[in-house]
Amino acid sequence: MSIQRIKGTQDILPDAVWPWQVLEKEIRRLCWDYGYHEIRTPVFESTSLFVRGVGATSDIVEKEMYTFEDEGKRSLTLRPEGTAPVCRAYVENKLYGLPQPQKLYYIGPMFRSENPQSMRFRQFHQFGVEVLGADEPIVDAEVIQLAAQVCQNFGVKGLETQINSLGCPECRAVHREQLLAFLEPKRVGFCELCRSRLERNPMRVLDCKNPECQRLTQGAPTTFSTLCGDCHDHFDRVQDLLQLARVDYKVNPRLVRGLDYYRKTAFEIVETSLGSQNAICGGGRYDALVEEIGGPPTPGMGFALGIERLLKILQDQQIEPDDTRAAQFVTVAALGQRAQDEAFRIVSRLRRKGIPANMDLMGRSLKSQLRTANRDGTRYAVIIGEDELVKNLVVIRDMTEGEQFEVALEDSILWIEKRLFEAN
Ligand code: HAM
Numbered sequence: 445m446s447i448q449r450i451k452g453t454q455d456i457l458p459d460a461v462w463p464w465q466v467l468e469k470e471i472r473r474l475c476w477d478y479g480y481h482e483i484r485t486p487v488f489e490s491t492s493l494f495v496r497g498v499g500a501t502s503d504i505v506e507k508e509m510y511t512f513e514d515e516g517k518r519s520l521t522l523r524p525e526g527t528a529p530v531c532r533a534y535v536e537n538k539l540y541g542l543p544q545p546q547k548l549y550y551i552g553p554m555f556r557s558e559n560p561q562s563m564r565f566r567q568f569h570q571f572g573v574e575v576l577g578a579d580e581p582i583v584d585a586e587v588i589q590l591a592a593q594v595c596q597n598f599g600v601k602g603l604e605t606q607i608n609s610l611g612c613p614e615c616r617a618v619h620r621e622q623l624l625a626f627l628e629p630k631r632v633g634f635c636e637l638c639r640s641r642l643e644r645n646p647m648r649v650l651d652c653k654n655p656e657c658q659r660l661t662q663g664a665p666t667t668f669s670t671l672c673g674d675c676h677d678h679f680d681r682v683q684d685l686l687q688l689a690r691v692d693y694k695v696n697p698r699l700v701r702g703l704d705y706y707r708k709t710a711f712e713i714v715e716t717s718l719g720s721q722n723a724i725c726g727g728g729r730y731d732a733l734v735e736e737i738g739g740p741p742t743p744g745m746g747f748a749l750g751i752e753r754l755l756k757i758l759q760d761q762q763i764e765p766d767d768t769r770a771a772q773f774v775t776v777a778a779l780g781q782r783a784q785d786e787a788f789r790i791v792s793r794l795r796r797k798g799i800p801a802n803m804d805l806m807g808r809s810l811k812s813q814l815r816t817a818n819r820d821g822t823r824y825a826v827i828i829g830e831d832e833l834v835k836n837l838v839v840i841r842d843m844t845e846g847e848q849f850e851v852a853l854e855d856s857i858l859w860i861e862k863r864l865f866e867a868n
Contacts, residue, residue, distance in 0.1 A: 480573055485523070487522060493529065496736055498705065528733070554567070587727065727745070786833070826838050832853075
């Protein structure tokens, strides 16, 4: 039998890669506009980074890591998320010595050994941002605003940004006590996972998707109800700033995140049509993580957005990721050897000028070349047939408007440049 890809992984074929590229380009542009810079970290790290960083009681560390030993008997793990690696790189490369905060972003594959289901993969891609070195509420607001804008820029409908505050260790201790007092008497009714969480991390019981567990937690004390004065002020200020920036949000006092490092602000962007896997983006503040992995005390705030999940929503809502380069695409269609030489000359000159241009490489008929041009989303088709060569001109067809123009061969590049320049 032929070898097949591993369950929960995907081949992204040339036909399907275009929306990925547009999305990645839009993300990079937006990050640039917001003053974030890209960071690239290895896809594998020491296992201890995730055990200490993400937390021993998180699902990720408990059961979802791809961990293996290398020849030197070191325990290594394929990164299940990007926050701990970015913090490791921040410490190792002494980025804390540079002007703060460091506003960083990444796009790349993550690996979790999950039960593959719809929109739950074993290799998936995240766009994430991490702001390190500033604990002001305005950082939280900016990060949430950026996450919301990525989705908004594509015109996605039906999304909700939910925010909550998980408090600091002091208010969390009070919450834990009150929550345990509420949950313990109902212990037998909870699912096995929740019963085990009761000891280790009772807050996660609020997050269980099991309907019976959800029923039993109705009316449970929320983190919000036990916030200390400082955490309360921080959360209030984040909300004021979000309103100032006109970011729509809803406070969800039951929102708890699945990773252990969060403090204070936590948020998710959710979409209902994805069923139970409805979070396309999640993040929050993690003010102790850098210190936890051996760095100087450094506050942090960030999020990660699941690229597969966003692309699925775009597809479901029939939104074609748009890109101006597509509108500028030129195809030169030529018939015969001499015309092909001219076509190659034109395509080369356009490419040197940074204008995306393509031509047939296999001597196909003009009709077939124009069919391909149409399929590729060409804006201008430059047609060079035998008649045109004799008259020293080309026919330029505006594929969007359906108009056709006869242009002198020597003026063709200038004509296209002018049109594209006017259009922008
Ligand atoms: P997370 O909530 O575990 O957070 O993941 C963020 C997003 O990644 C999810 O909302 C989802 O869209 C996507 N995702 C997660 N697991 C899968 C999967 N198995 N298949 C497809 N998509 C998935 C984090 O990873 C944190 N590091 C976020 C963060 C950054 N917090 C602060 N900074």
